[in-house]
Amino acid sequence: MNSNRRVLKFTLGSITVYLLVSLIATITGFKWAPLHKINLVADIFTSPAKEKVPGDSTAIIPPIADKTKHNNFSLYTRPNFITNFNADTTHPSMESFLRKLNALKTGKKRKIRIGYFGDSMIEADLLTQTLRKLLQKEFGGSGVGFVPITSQVSQWRETASDFYSDGWQDENFKTGSTGSLFFSGHLFRSNGDWVEMADKTITDSTALIEKSLLCGYLNQPVSISVNNTPLPVKATRSFNRIVLSKDQKRKIKVAVADERLPVYGISFESESGVIVDNFSFRGISGIELNKIDTSFLNAVNNDGTYYDLLVFQYGVNVLYHPNDVNFGWYKTLFLPVVQKIKKHFPNADILVISTADRAFSYDGEYQSAKGIDSLIKVQAGIAYQSGCNFYNLFATMGGKNSIVQWADAKPSLAKKDYVHPNDRGADVLGARFFDAIMKEYKKYLSTIK
Amino acid sequence: MPAFDIAAFFKQFLYDPKNPLLFNNGFFVFFFGAFIFLYYGFRNNYAVRRYIFCFFSLYFFYKASGWFVGLVILSAIVDFFISNAIYKQQNKTRKKLLLIGSIVFNLGMLFYFKYTNFFISLSNDLFSTSFHPLNIILPIGISFYTFENLSYTIDVYRGQFVPAKKFSDYLLFLSFFPKLVMGPIVRAHDFVPQVNQPYVLSEKDFAKGFYLILSGLFKKLIISDYITLNFVNYIFDDPGRYTGMENLFAVYGYAAVIYCDFSGYSDIAIGIAKWLGFTIPTNFLSPYQSKSITEFWRRWHISLSSWLRDYLYIPLGGNKSASFITYFFAALFFVGVTLFGVHVWHIKMVSAVLLSAGILLLFILPAIITKQKNVLATNFNLLSTMLLGGFWHGASWNFIIWGALHGIALVVHKIWILLTGIRLKKINNTRWYNILAGIITFHFVCFCWVFFKAPDFESGMGMLFQITHRFTFSVWDGFFANYKAVLGMMLIALLIHLIPDDFADKFIARFTKLPLVAYMTAFFLFVLLYGYFKSAAPVLPIYLQF
Numbered sequence: 001m002n003s004n005r006r007v008l009k010f011t012l013g014s015i016t017v018y019l020l021v022s023l024i025a026t027i028t029g030f031k032w033a034p035l036h037k038i039n040l041v042a043d044i045f046t047s048p049a050k051e052k053v054p055g056d057s058t059a060i061i062p063p064i065a066d067k068t069k070h071n072n073f074s075l076y077t078r079p080n081f082i083t084n085f086n087a088d089t090t091h092p093s094m095e096s097f098l099r100k101l102n103a104l105k106t107g108k109k110r111k112i113r114i115g116y117f118g119d120s121m122i123e124a125d126l127l128t129q130t131l132r133k134l135l136q137k138e139f140g141g142s143g144v145g146f147v148p149i150t151s152q153v154s155q156w157r158e159t160a161s162d163f164y165s166d167g168w169q170d171e172n173f174k175t176g177s178t179g180s181l182f183f184s185g186h187l188f189r190s191n192g193d194w195v196e197m198a199d200k201t202i203t204d205s206t207a208l209i210e211k212s213l214l215c216g217y218l219n220q221p222v223s224i225s226v227n228n229t230p231l232p233v234k235a236t237r238s239f240n241r242i243v244l245s246k247d248q249k250r251k252i253k254v255a256v257a258d259e260r261l262p263v264y265g266i267s268f269e270s271e272s273g274v275i276v277d278n279f280s281f282r283g284i285s286g287i288e289l290n291k292i293d294t295s296f297l298n299a300v301n302n303d304g305t306y307y308d309l310l311v312f313q314y315g316v317n318v319l320y321h322p323n324d325v326n327f328g329w330y331k332t333l334f335l336p337v338v339q340k341i342k343k344h345f346p347n348a349d350i351l352v353i354s355t356a357d358r359a360f361s362y363d364g365e366y367q368s369a370k371g372i373d374s375l376i377k378v379q380a381g382i383a384y385q386s387g388c389n390f391y392n393l394f395a396t397m398g399g400k401n402s403i404v405q406w407a408d409a410k411p412s413l414a415k416k417d418y419v420h421p422n423d424r425g426a427d428v429l430g431a432r433f434f435d436a437i438m439k440e441y442k443k444y445l446s447t448i449k
Numbered sequence: 450m451p452a453f454d455i456a457a458f459f460k461q462f463l464y465d466p467k468n469p470l471l472f473n474n475g476f477f478v479f480f481f482g483a484f485i486f487l488y489y490g491f492r493n494n495y496a497v498r499r500y501i502f503c504f505f506s507l508y509f510f511y512k513a514s515g516w517f518v519g520l521v522i523l524s525a526i527v528d529f530f531i532s533n534a535i536y537k538q539q540n541k542t543r544k545k546l547l548l549i550g551s552i553v554f555n556l557g558m559l560f561y562f563k564y565t566n567f568f569i570s571l572s573n574d575l576f577s578t579s580f581h582p583l584n585i586i587l588p589i590g591i592s593f594y595t596f597e598n599l600s601y602t603i604d605v606y607r608g609q610f611v612p613a614k615k616f617s618d619y620l621l622f623l624s625f626f627p628k629l630v631m632g633p634i635v636r637a638h639d640f641v642p643q644v645n646q647p648y649v650l651s652e653k654d655f656a657k658g659f660y661l662i663l664s665g666l667f668k669k670l671i672i673s674d675y676i677t678l679n680f681v682n683y684i685f686d687d688p689g690r691y692t693g694m695e696n697l698f699a700v701y702g703y704a705a706v707i708y709c710d711f712s713g714y715s716d717i718a719i720g721i722a723k724w725l726g727f728t729i730p731t732n733f734l735s736p737y738q739s740k741s742i743t744e745f746w747r748r749w750h751i752s753l754s755s756w757l758r759d760y761l762y763i764p765l766g767g768n769k770s771a772s773f774i775t776y777f778f779a780a781l782f783f784v785g786v787t788l789f790g791v792h793v794w795h796i797k798m799v800s801a802v803l804l805s806a807g808i809l810l811l812f813i814l815p816a817i818i819t820k821q822k823n824v825l826a827t828n829f830n831l832l833s834t835m836l837l838g839g840f841w842h843g844a845s846w847n848f849i850i851w852g853a854l855h856g857i858a859l860v861v862h863k864i865w866i867l868l869t870g871i872r873l874k875k876i877n878n879t880r881w882y883n884i885l886a887g888i889i890t891f892h893f894v895c896f897c898w899v900f901f902k903a904p905d906f907e908s909g910m911g912m913l914f915q916i917t918h919r920f921t922f923s924v925w926d927g928f929f930a931n932y933k934a935v936l937g938m939m940l941i942a943l944l945i946h947l948i949p950d951d952f953a954d955k956f957i958a959r960f961t962k963l964p965l966v967a968y969m970t971a972f973f974l975f976v977l978l979y980g981y982f983k984s985a986a987p988v989l990p991i992y993l994q995f
Contacts, residue, residue, distance in 0.1 A: 007655065011483060044461065
C-alpha cells in the first residue's frame with residue numbers, strides 16, 4: 001500500500017494542531033517558557049505591553065550625596081574619562097602621577113611604576129600589555145615588569161615566556177599562606193626548583209634591562225643560582241627587590257635552593273621609563289587584598305622604587321548571580337581595602353576602575369547583568385568616598401549589552417562566556433584607557449603653561 | 450490582546466541574515482506544509498511536480514542564504530549545458546577540454562568564495578605582499594553543490610551516465626532542499642532517475658523517514674546545540690582558563706557535537722527525502738564504533754569519503770599507479786611539514802627535517818614490507834586525498850593538519866595490519882582486542898578534532914598543553930556539579946553509538962502501521978522537549994582553577 005497519503009495527513013494534521021496551540025497561547029497570553037520558545041506565530045504578533053528590559057533598577061541604588069559644592073559625583077557615568085569628581089573638568093585627575101609622567105617626558109631619568117590589579121579580565125597580561133606598550137612608546141621605558149614564578153596562564157601570556165620546574169609550592173589568597181603575600185596574591189617556595197623567564201616585549205635590542213628577583217624576608221644569607229652561576233644574596237627586609245643582572249639579555253634562569261625564602265617573581269625593567277606590573281588573580285573581587293600585612297605594604301612602599309599609580313579593576317566576580325542588584329556589602333568590604341592602600345602608598349595616585357560589561361542569559365537572551373548599574377555606582381562611591389579617581393570601563397566599552405555585541409562581532413572582541421573580552425577586545429580596552437590618560441595629560445600640560 | 454502585525458508577517462517571506470532558514474525555524478513548518486500540499490496534489494503530473502519542487506528548493510535556498518541562490522542556478526545552467534555537450538561530443542580532445550572547462554568553472558567558483566582570503570594571507574606571510582583580505586561571504590552549501598556538479602560532469606565524461614535531458618531534472622538534483630545546506634553529497638546517477646518516478650512509499654518508508662527526521666532533529670537541535678552552547682564553546686574559546694581535565698572533556702564533548710550535528714542533519718535530509726519518495730544512501734554509520742581509522746572513514750560522512758575516492762583518489766592513480774600530481778602533492782607536503790615545523794610550530798630546522806623524514810619513512814615502509822613499488826604511490830595518493838579532503842572542510846591550516854593526521858594514520862594502520870595481521874591472528878578478533886582498538890581509534894579521532902575545532906594552530910596546541918601539563922582530577926566534584934546536564938547529553942550521544950546498525954530497521958519492522966496519532970504525539974513531545982531546552986537557563990562556565 002502506498003503511504004504517501006500518510007505523509008500529507010501527518011504534516012497537515014500536525015501543523016494544524018501546532019498552529020492552533022500557538023494561536024491560542026498568543027491570544028490568551030498564556031506564558032509557559034518551553035511553549036513560548038516554540039510558538040509558531042510569536043514573530044507576527046505584537047504584544048501591547050513590551051516587557052521591561054532587565055537592568056534599569058535605579059530605585060535600589062544606594063544614594064551617595066555630593067559632599068562639597070565643587071564635586072560632581074555624577075561624572076562617574078562618563079565614558080572614556082578619568083574623573084576625580086572635580087566639577088571643573090578642565091582640571092586634570094591623577095595630577096601627581098601626570099607630573100611625574102611629564103618629568104619623564106621632558107628628559108628626567110626616573111622610573112614610573114604602575115601596579116595594575118585585577119581578576120581574570122587582565123589575566124595573561126591582557127589589557128595591560130597594550131597599556132604598557134603605548135605608555136612606553138609615549139614616555140619611554142621598556143620591560144614587561146613583574147612576572148610571577150608560576151601561573152595557570154603562563155603558556156598563554158604573549159609578553160613573557162615562563163618555564164619552571166614542577167616542585168614550586170604556591171601559597172596564595174585562596175590557599176592561605178605562611179608568609180607575606182605580595183600584590184600578586186601569591187608566594188612561591190622552592191624545593192631546589194628553577195624558573196626560566198624571558199621578556200618578549202622589548203623591541204630595542206640595545207636597551208639595558210634590569211632583572212630583579214622579588215622576594216620576602218629570610219633571616220640569613222641564601223644562595224641562589226642565576227644562569228647556573230651561584231649568587232649569595234641577602235633578603236633582610238620584609239620585601240626585597242634584588243637586582244640579579246643588568247644587561248641586554250632578555251632571558252634569565254634562577255634556581256633557589258632554600259624553601260624558607262618567600263619568592264614572588266622576577267621583574268624585567270629598564271633603568272628609566274614607565275613600568276607596568278600586571279597583578280591578576282582569577283576569581284577575586286579585590287577584597288582579598290586585605291590579607292596583605294600592613295607592615296609588608298609599608299615595606300613595598302619604602303622599597304625605593306615605590307608605586308606611582310595603583311589601579312584596581314574588579315567587578316565581574318561581584319556580579320556573580322544574574323539577579324543580584326544590591327552591592328552594599330561590597331562597599332562595606334572593599335572601601336577599607338582602598339583606604340588602607342591609599343594610606344600606605346602616599347606617593348601613589350589611586351584609580352578605581354568599574355566592572356566591564358557582563359551579561360547573563362535572561363529568558364534565553366544574553367543581556368547585561370541586571371545589577372550592573374547598581375554595582376558601578378557602588379564602585380564609583382568607593383572611589384568618591386576614599387578620595388580616589390574613577391574610570392568607567394563599562395561605559396567606555398559601549399554601555400549596556402556591549403559585551404553581547406563584542407562577543408557576537410566578527411571578528412569577535414569577547415569570548416562566548418559574555419564576560420571576558422578576548423585579546424582583540426582587551427587591546428581595544430587598553431588603547432582606550434591609554435587615550436583617557438592622555439586626555440588628562442593634555443589637561444595637565446595646559447594647566448602648567 | 451496581541452495584535453496581528455501585517456508588516457512582520459510579510460517580512461517573514463524575505464531572507465533575514467540574522468535568522469536564515471533551517472529545519473528548526475517556525476517558518477520551515479509552514480514551508481513544508483505548503484510544499485507537501487502542492488507536491489501531493491500534483492503527484493501524478495511529473496512536470497508540474499518537478500517545477501514545484503524546484504521552486505520550493507530555490508526559495509528555501511534564498512531564505513537560507515539570500516541572493517546566493519543565483520550561484521546555484523548559474524552553476525546548474527553551466528553544468529547542464531557542458532555535460533550535454535560532453536555527451537554529444539565525439540572528439541576526445543574536445544570532450545576533455547569541455548570537462549576541464551567544467552572543472553575550472555566549478556572549482557574556480559569554490560576557490561573564489563572559499564579560499565581567496567586564505568591564499569591572500571598565505572601570500573602576505575610567505576612573500577611579504579600586502580594584499581588586503583577581500584570582504585567575501587561564503588555562500589551556504591557551495592562546497593556540497595560544487596562536488597555534486599563535478600561528479601555529474603565527470604560521470605558523463607566517463608560515459609557512466611547519460612546526462613539529464615530536462616534542465617529542471619538537473620536543477621532539482623542540485624537544489625533538492627533537504628540536503629542543500631549540509632549534504633549528504635548526492636550523486637546524479639543515484640538521484641536523477643528518481644525524479645520522474647511515481648510518488649510511492651511503503652509504510653516502512655514512512656516509519657523509517659519519521660524515525661530519521663525525529664532522531665536527526667534530536668541529535669542536531671537538542672544534543673549538539675546544548676553541549677556546544679553550555680560547555681564546548683566556553684572551553685575551546687579559552688582553553689587556558691581551564692584544567693586539562695575540563696579540556697579533555699571538551700574534546701569528548703566536541704566529538705559528540707560534531708557527530709550529532711553532522712549526522713543529525715544528514716538523517717533529517719535522508720528522512721525528508723524518504724517521505725518524498727527519494728532514497729538517499731546512509732551518510733553516517735555510528736563512526737565512533739570503528740576499530741581502526743580505515744574503518745572510521747567507511748563510517749564517517751560516507752558520501753564525502755566515497756566522493757573523494759571516486760573523483761580524487763582514483764584519478765590520482767588510486768592503488769595502482771602514481772601520477773605527476775601524486776608526487777607533486779607529496780613533495781609539497783614534505784616541504785610543507787618542514788616549513789610548518791620551523792615557522793609555525795617553532796621547532797628547530799633539524800627537528801623539522803627529521804619529522805618530515807620520519808613521516809616519509811612511514812609512507813615507504815609498507816612498500817618495503819610488501820616489496821611492491823606501487824604501494825608507495827597508493828600511500829601518496831591517499832595522503833593527497835586526505836589533505837585536500839581536509840582543506841575542503843574549511844580554508845585554514847588546521848583543516849589541512851587535520852587531513853594530514855588522518856592521512857598519516859591511515860598509513861600507520863596499514864603498516865600495523867602488515868606487521869601484525871598474521872602474527873596476532875589469534876587475538877585480533879577477540880572482544881577485548883576490538884574494544885581496545887575502538888578506544889584507541891576514538892581517541893585518535895578526538896585528538897584530530899582538536900585541530901578541526903580550534904581557531905588556529907596555537908590554540909589547538911595550547912589545548913593539548915593543558916591536557917598534557919595541567920591535568921588534575923581535583924576539580925572533578927565542582928566540574929560534575931556544574932556540568933551534570935552536559936555530561937548527561939554526552940553520555941546519550943555515546944549511547945546512540947552503541948545501538949547496533951540495524952536496530953532502527955528491526956524496531957520499525959515490529960511496529961508497522963502505528964496510528965497517526967501516535968506519530969503526532971511523538972512529534973509534539975519532541976517539540977516540547979526542544980522548547981524546554983531552548984528556554985532552559987544556560988549552564989554558566991565556572992573557573993574551577995582560580
